[in-house]
Amino acid sequence: MRRVAAALAAPTSTSKRMSSTPLVAVAQLTATDDRKENLRVCRDLAFQAKAAGAGLLCLPECFSFLGRSWRETVAVGQALEGSVISEMRALAKELKLWLSLGGFPEAVSAERGDAKVYNTHVILDDDGGIQARYRKIHLFDVDVPNGPVLQESRYTLPGDRVVVVDSPVGRLGLSTCYDLRFPEMYEALLRQGAEILLVPSAFTVPTGKAHWEVLLRARAIETQCYVVAAAQVGQHNEKRASYGHSMVVDPWGRVLSDAGGETSPILSVAEIDLTMLHEIRAKMPIKSHRRRDLFYGRSYGGESRSDKWQEPDK
Numbered sequence: 604m605r606r607v608a609a610a611l612a613a614p615t616s617t618s619k620r621m622s623s624t625p626l627v628a629v630a631q632l633t634a635t636d637d638r639k640e641n642l643r644v645c646r647d648l649a650f651q652a653k654a655a656g657a658g659l660l661c662l663p664e665c666f667s668f669l670g671r672s673w674r675e676t677v678a679v680g681q682a683l684e685g686s687v688i689s690e691m692r693a694l695a696k697e698l699k700l701w702l703s704l705g706g707f708p709e710a711v712s713a714e715r716g717d718a719k720v721y722n723t724h725v726i727l728d729d730d731g732g733i734q735a736r737y738r739k740i741h742l743f744d745v746d747v748p749n750g751p752v753l754q755e756s757r758y759t760l761p762g763d764r765v766v767v768v769d770s771p772v773g774r775l776g777l778s779t780c781y782d783l784r785f786p787e788m789y790e791a792l793l794r795q796g797a798e799i800l801l802v803p804s805a806f807t808v809p810t811g812k813a814h815w816e817v818l819l820r821a822r823a824i825e826t827q828c829y830v831v832a833a834a835q836v837g838q839h840n841e842k843r844a845s846y847g848h849s850m851v852v853d854p855w856g857r858v859l860s861d862a863g864g865e866t867s868p869i870l871s872v873a874e875i876d877l878t879m880l881h882e883i884r885a886k887m888p889i890k891s892h893r894r895r896d897l898f899y900g901r902s903y904g905g906e907s908r909s910d911k912w913q914e915p916d917k
């Protein structure tokens with residue numbers, strides 16, 4: 604439970620683990636419908652992250668609550684001013700630690716009784732200030748093969764804003780769980796200067812097995828960003844389980860840490876080497892090779908080039 608898995612420096616990293624190189628901590632836990640206990644676990648992990656020297660701790664989607672039904676999720680919805688975020692703000696300030704709160708049910712208005720919530724990812728600075736709020740854009744309405752049928756949009760409103768924010772470990776690009784499947788969103792985060800993509804999640808077991816690591820590594824490789832993915836793991840209740848494998852991937856696609864299926868709350872710590880990141884980008888300048896003229900703008904989507912393809916003159 605108190606294990607801290609160190610996963611420092613990728614093999615060919617240029618850094619010599621200088622004391623100035625920031626560390627990021629990524630949590631793995633099993634949230635339930637017991638909010639008090641969930642927040643106690645998060646607090647415990649935050650103390651461990653601080654002790655390990657991390658500048659940022661990333662908590663998964665549903666860090667404060669994962670219930671049995673959508674009605675429960677709506678019922679525990681709170682505004683940012685509510686007790687959940689307030690408690691985490693006090694913790695960030697107490698420990699002088701930045702926090703990524705990977706997703707909580709955000710009530711639309713301060714009064715209760717909303718029909719739907721947002722699934723909101725919040726970044727707190729080390730003074731407890733709210734630095735960013737990202738409302739999950741892609742909602743998981745999926746009949747999972749050999750798994751549950753989930754209808755997130757029944758109780759959740761989709762966000763419509765892409766969010767980046769500067770932090771002591773680098774510029775963070777915010778996302779949540781199912782967003783991982785939409786590469787265009789990460790390209791948009793990259794355009795806004797993201798260096799570290801956060802993907803807090805509660806992936807299902809079948810889709811996790813099939814897709815999780817491949818998608819995380821693909822996003823890291825194609826954006827040349829770090830990817831930090833805090834994950835829920837194990838059995839939350841009789842209806843719902845998560846895949847785990849909290850992971851940090853570097854901009855070359857190397858897996859720096861993988862918490863596997865460990866079901867007791869656990870932390871991994873990885874080094875963020877932005878010098879290496881910018882070297883990778885300089886040597887392989889994908890960004891400047893992107894053919895916006897062909898694949899974005901008016902020809903992207905609606906009217907595709909192939910529709911207008913004509914037999915070349917013989």
Ligand SMILES: O=C(O)CNC(=O)[C@H](CS)NC(=O)CCC(=O)C(=O)O
Nearest residue numbers: 665743753755780781805806807810
């Ligand atoms: O409903 C809640 O309480 C909080 N939200 C979630 O757990 C969300 C929606 S059900 N889970 C995912 O997006 C899983 C995605 C996934 O597993 C995949 O893309 O394969």
